[in-house]
Amino acid sequence: MGDWLAHIEVPDLVGMTGREAHALCRDLGLFLGYYNMDQQLPLSMVIAYQEPLPGTMAAPAAAVRIWTTLDPLPDGRRPQ
Known part of the structure; x- marks a missing residue:
């Protein structure tokens, strides 16, 4: 439980x-x-993708990486 x-x-x-x-x-x-x-981080840009995905359980202080609408996604594609 802990x-x-x-x-x-x-x-x-x-x-x-x-x-x-x-x-x-x-x-x-x-x-x-x-x-x-x-x-x-461009604070006004909209987030298009994140890792880990929503709902994933993470340790405290873990990093959630984000990509904005102007950034290439991890596979090199651009957000739609």
């Missing part, structure tokens, strides 16, 4: 702005990671 309480359900961030997603992840105890760590 192991279950030590995990956080990853929220659905797709469609949120970077600012909204950052606030939600911070409140839940997760870290929001932008796919391109060489650039600052």
Whole structure:
């Protein structure tokens, strides 16, 4: 039972702005990671994809990586 309480359900961030997603992840105890760590997260851009997927159980302070509508997806495609 203690192991279950030590995990956080990853929220659905797709469609949120970077600012909204950052606030939600911070409140839940997760870290929001932008796919391109060489650039600052554009807080006004809309999130098109995330890893891990919504509903996944993650450890506290785990990273949820996001891609915005202007970024190539992990497989190289662009969001529709």
